[in-house]
Amino acid sequence: MSCNGYTEPLFDDGKVARGYFPYLEELNVGFIAFSPLANGLLSDFYTADSKFNPKNDYRAAMPQFSRESFEENEMLFELIRRLAEEKHATPSQISLAWMLCKKPYIVPIPGTRHLCRLKENIGAADIILSTEEVEAIDRQLDSIPMSEVFGGSKVIQTQKA
DSSP: OOEEEEEOOTTSOOHHHHHHHHHHHHHTOEEEEESTTTTTGGGTOOOTTOOOOTTTOGGGGOGGGSHHHHHHTHHHHHHHHHHHHHHTOOHHHHHHHHHHHHOTTEEEEOOOSOHHHHHHHHGGGGOOOOHHHHHHHHHHHHHSOOOSOOSSOOOOOOOOO
16 A cells, blocks of 8 residues: 545544554555545635535535534634634645645645635645644644544535525
8 A cells, every 4th residue: 555545624623534644654654635625714804604505515414514623623713814814825725735844745635616816725844833833833733622523524415495
């Protein structure tokens, strides 16, 4: 095996993924972080009032886009906004840079439908976080209350219009 994949947004507490890291390092195996921006949630582009068309956007059924999730994760969003301001970056770039700087074998694969978001995501490679900064972010993430929607998102049923 040359790589392993896992849903790993900054938002995730990372406990499952961190359990893999010693084995990945020992075997020299890469780690693909799928959906590192939590389907756009960590971009700071969406709010509790954002609406998605259930006919063509699966986020309409994702619990992380519920009003309750936004409320429960406000401290996380504030942390990301503060880090973005400090680094003169966007929240998306901070989330991606954290993964890129965390371990050399982590490769985030953000998806996008827009060229401007692709360019923004590429800019994350220019943001350098020291080992100390990554560890400080990890400690803050460990102490922030967050919703239970990560570690694998469940799709919820919505009423058909």
